[in-house]
Each structure stands twice: as C-alpha cells, then as structure tokens.
Amino acid sequence: MKTSTPADLRYTKEHEWARTSPEEVVVGITAFAVEQLGDVTLVNFDVKPGDDLTTGKAFGTIESVKTLSDLYAPVTGKVVRINEALATTPELVNEDCYGKGWMIAIAPADGKATELLMDAPAYDAHVAASE
Amino acid sequence: MIDAPLRRTSLYAEHVALGARFVPFAGWEMPVQYAGVVEEHRAVRGAAGIFDVSHMGELRLRGQYSKLVVDYLVTNDTKRLSDGQALYTCACNEQGMILDDLIVYRRAEDDWLVVCNGSNRAKMSAHFGQAAKDHCDFEDESERTALLALQGPRAFEVLARLGKEGQELSTLKSFHFRDATLAGVDCTVARTGYTGEDGVEIFCEWDDAPQIWRALIASGIPLGLRPAGLGARDTLRLEARLALYGNDIDESTQPFEAGLGWVVRLDKGDFVGKAALERARSLPPTRRLVGFEVVGRGIARHGYPLRDLGGREVGTCTSGSPGPTVGKNIGLGYLPPEMSQIGERFLVDCRGKNVDATVVPTPFYKRSRSGAKP
Numbered sequence: 264m265k266t267s268t269p270a271d272l273r274y275t276k277e278h279e280w281a282r283t284s285p286e287e288v289v290v291g292i293t294a295f296a297v298e299q300l301g302d303v304t305l306v307n308f309d310v311k312p313g314d315d316l317t318t319g320k321a322f323g324t325i326e327s328v329k330t331l332s333d334l335y336a337p338v339t340g341k342v343v344r345i346n347e348a349l350a351t352t353p354e355l356v357n358e359d360c361y362g363k364g365w366m367i368a369i370a371p372a373d374g375k376a377t378e379l380l381m382d383a384p385a386y387d388a389h390v391a392a393s394e
Numbered sequence: 395m396i397d398a399p400l401r402r403t404s405l406y407a408e409h410v411a412l413g414a415r416f417v418p419f420a421g422w423e424m425p426v427q428y429a430g431v432v433e434e435h436r437a438v439r440g441a442a443g444i445f446d447v448s449h450m451g452e453l454r455l456r457g458q459y460s461k462l463v464v465d466y467l468v469t470n471d472t473k474r475l476s477d478g479q480a481l482y483t484c485a486c487n488e489q490g491m492i493l494d495d496l497i498v499y500r501r502a503e504d505d506w507l508v509v510c511n512g513s514n515r516a517k518m519s520a521h522f523g524q525a526a527k528d529h530c531d532f533e534d535e536s537e538r539t540a541l542l543a544l545q546g547p548r549a550f551e552v553l554a555r556l557g558k559e560g561q562e563l564s565t566l567k568s569f570h571f572r573d574a575t576l577a578g579v580d581c582t583v584a585r586t587g588y589t590g591e592d593g594v595e596i597f598c599e600w601d602d603a604p605q606i607w608r609a610l611i612a613s614g615i616p617l618g619l620r621p622a623g624l625g626a627r628d629t630l631r632l633e634a635r636l637a638l639y640g641n642d643i644d645e646s647t648q649p650f651e652a653g654l655g656w657v658v659r660l661d662k663g664d665f666v667g668k669a670a671l672e673r674a675r676s677l678p679p680t681r682r683l684v685g686f687e688v689v690g691r692g693i694a695r696h697g698y699p700l701r702d703l704g705g706r707e708v709g710t711c712t713s714g715s716p717g718p719t720v721g722k723n724i725g726l727g728y729l730p731p732e733m734s735q736i737g738e739r740f741l742v743d744c745r746g747k748n749v750d751a752t753v754v755p756t757p758f759y760k761r762s763r764s765g766a767k768p
Binding site: 301302304305307324326327328329331350 | 426427430431432625628629691692693695715716718723745747
C-alpha cells in the first residue's frame with residue numbers, strides 16, 4: 264500500500280512530519296506510522312505550551328490497541344500549542360494524520376532547523392528500506 | 395533467543411492476499427491484523443471472524459493407558475469426559491506451577507488429543523512424550539495439523555452455508571467435538587474458542603487448510619465475517635477474561651491465584667503437582683489475578699507496575715489494552731488479596747505516570763446467550 268507523502272513537509276527517521284511556517288513548526292506523525300500503529304486510542308503529551316524541547320526528545324506517547332510509541336521533537340524550540348482535540352478524539356490521527364491529527368506546534372530556536380530533516384523522496388526511501 | 399527463521403502456516407499466502415500485517419509469534423510469522431484490530435474485534439462480536447491458529451500444538455496419545463497418562467499430567471478430571479467431549483485444564487509441574495493451559499479432547503477411551511499453546515509446544519511435547527514412554531503411543535501432530543477458529547454469533551450460519559454437514563454442526567454442544575467433512579475437507583470440529591463468543595475450532599490436515607479457509611471466507615463474507623488476526627484475538631480473549639499463557643500465567647504462577655482453581659480437581663487421583671497444590675490450597679493466597687478498569691488517561695500494558703494509592707508497588711499488570719466492546723481500557727494483574735475486592739482503587743504505573751484504576755468484576759464482556767445453543 265502506498266500513501267502519498269506530502270512534498271511540502273519534512274520528516275524524521277521516527278516517522279514524524281514537520282510543517283514549517285514563519286512563526287512555528289507543526290508536528291505530527293506520518294501515514295506510514297499510523298498504518299503501523301493501527302487504531303489510535305490514546306495520545307498523551309508530556310509537555311505543555313511554554314515548555315522547551317530539544318531535537319530528538321520525547322514529547323509524548325501515542326497508543327494504539329496493541330502498542331505504545333514515543334513521539335519525538337523534530338526540532339529544538341518552545342512548545343506553542345498542543346492539539347487538545349486529541350484528548351477526546353485520538354482517532355483524528357487515523358482519519359487525517361497530516362491535518363486535524365497534528366500533535367504539537369513548536370517555535371523553533373533556529374528557523375532553518377527543519378531543513379536538516381528528510382524531504383519527501385528521502386523519507387519514502389527510508390520507509391521503503393524499513394519495510 | 396535463537397534467531398531461527400520464522401515458520402509459516404499453510405495459510406500464509408491466503409493472509410498475504412487478504413492484506414495481513416505479520417508479526418513474529420512463538421517462532422511463527424502470524425497475521426496480527428488485516429483491516430484493523432478494532433474492526434476485526436467488532437466483526438467477531440457482531441457477526442463472525444476466522445482466525446488461523448495453526449501455530450498451536452497438537453499432541454496425540456493413544457493406547458490402553460493413554461487415559462491414565464493424560465489424567466496424570468493435568469489438573470482437571472478427565473475421567474468426567476465421554477467420547478467426543480473436551481475439557482479446559484492446566485498442566486502443572488511438581489511445584490504446582492503452571493506449565494501450560496490446555497484443552498484435552500477424548501476421541502475414545504484409548505485416543506486423546508491435547509492442544510497446547512504454540513509458545514509451549516516444544517516443552518509440552520517433551521513433557522507428554524516423556525510421560526507416555528513405555529505406557530502408550532505418543533505423537534506430536536503439530537507439524538501436520540492446521541487449526542482454524544471460526545468465532546462469533548453467526549459462526550453456525552457460516553457453517554450451514556457449506557452444506558448439510560455444516561448445518562448439522564449447530565447441534566454440537568459446548569466443549570464437544572465431532573469429525574466432519576466441510577468444503578470437501580475431512581476435519582474435526584470442536585465447539586470451543588478463545589474469544590468469549592460462540593463458535594468452533596476446526597482441525598484439519600496441514601495442506602487442506604487453504605481449501606476450508608477459502609470456503610469459510612466465501613460463505614461468511616456476505617454475513618459479515620472477517621478474517622481476524624492475533625491482535626483481535628488478544629482483545630477478544632481479554633474482554634472474556636481468558637488467560638494468556640506467557641502474560642497472565644506462566645511457571646511462576648499457580649492456578650489458584652490465577653483464578654483457575656476451578657480446573658484443579660484435588661478430589662481426583664494423583665497427578666503432577668497435586669501435593670504442592672494441596673499445600674497451596676491450605677494456605678492463604680499471597681496474590682490474586684484481578685480484572686481492572688483504568689479510570690484515568692492511560693492504557694495498562696503487560697509488565698507495568700501496580701501501586702497502592704500511597705505509591706507503593708504492590709503488583710504487576712499482566713495484560714492490558716483498550717476493550718473495543720466494553721469501551722474502556724481494561725487489564726488483568728496480580729494484586730495482594732486485601733486489595734483484590736471489587737471497587738478497590740489503585741494506580742497503574744504507565745511508564746512513570748500513575749493512572750487511577752479500579753478492580754471490577756470479570757469477565758469484562760459476557761455474550762448474551764439468547765439464540766445460542768450451548
């Protein structure tokens with residue numbers, strides 16, 4: 264099964280995506296990650312707006328019926344928002360992982376930090392290699 | 395761990411064609427899900443599901459003394475069985491600890507089938523083989539026996555659509571079995587299962603499994619049947635509070651504390667572990683396997699510590715997941731007897747976060763018996 268990987272996002276090896284805008288980096292998990300997890304039943308954040316995060320640090324956990332996975336910050340910065348809707352409707356991650364199922368937004372310390380992450384073709388190759 | 399290559403059942407190609415995702419389980423590459431755990435779980439509760447459980451072990455004991463060998467190795471009383479009847483039981487070691495949980499089938503007074511967990515097959519094959527030595531014939535038939543589970547309220551409608559023999563299976567009583575020919579395949583059909591639903595388990599020759607699998611899928615899809623993987627099997631059995639060997643019970647647990655005292659018959663003749671179990675019975679238990687609901691935001695998982703409200707570690711979670719039918723996050727775990735009462739509040743340590751939980755009655759889910767003919 265192939266889900267198209269949005270070309271305007273950047274990606275981590277741990278299957279998070281990052282969408283850069285002038286003021287923040289919005290973070291979620293990829294369709295591949297969602298497919299691997301199955302039915303998402305719980306998203307827990309270990310951070311709140313105002314907290315500092317560094318690249319690679321866990322900011323929360325996502326659980327499906329069968330498993331639990333950590334969520335990792337793709338960039339260093341300050342948490343500006345978290346997706347409160349996931350507290351009551353975690354299935355948004357299954358339904359719309361690149362949209363309504365976003366996780367957190369970070370004000371990056373370095374505005375160009377996401378350029379270090381994989382682009383869509385590199386991420387597709389990473390997924391192909393891990394399958 | 396030995397990194398042996400994973401084995402595949404004779405249904406592997408069927409699973410691939412159905413879009414299964416596989417996981418390693420007990421040395422096998424088994425389907426964990428097809429469409430999704432929750433969807434498959436709901437199909438089994440609402441209509442029917444079909445599972446490939448060919449990784450299970452089948453041990454056959456035959457001969458005049460086979461009944462004595464089998465009865466000596468298990469805690470339940472197999473003398474109560476008639477031909478064509480099956481029994482759930484534990485097999486314990488001399489210390490009264492659980493070697494495996496089994497279903498014992500009496501084909502005839504001198505012909506017994508013992509079905510063990512796939513993860514315990516080598517151990518139980520050696521255990522039964524050793525005991526049979528010089529007393530009766532023993533054969534480990536696991537390699538050539540496939541096992542399918544057809545479970546759910548519409549399971550017998552699915553069978554009925556296969557023809558006359560399928561229709562007649564609805565007269566089978568719970569925990570009884572008989573030989574049948576389904577979809578042209580000779581098989582043994584038992585009214586047993588591991589989901590909390592009505593249904594059957596079907597034994598057949600290894601290479602015959604795809605034929606019967608395809609027939610059951612074709613018959614069942616219009617009725618809402620779905621292929622279901624080990625993921626749904628686990629959530630279904632947990633809601634029904636059926637123990638999983640390796641999670642809830644193992645060689646460090648004895649039947650009484652695991653709530654399996656009902657399969658220990660201390661009033662029968664001698665059996666392996668009897669003396670230890672008599673002692674255990676006479677002593678106050680040190681812990682009990684209880685069912686609980688996670689009240690706070692968290693999902694309990696196997697191995698998570700359980701704490702009292704003061705934060706002291708008092709037990710361990712042995713199984714946990716969301717319960718798709720009960721609509722709650724549920725689990726099983728060992729707690730001290732004084733904390734095992736219904737309504738008792740405690741904490742589940744979800745990776746450092748203490749989440750509120752409450753002991754609740756089990757099974758979490760019980761099917762309505764209306765329409766079923768147990």
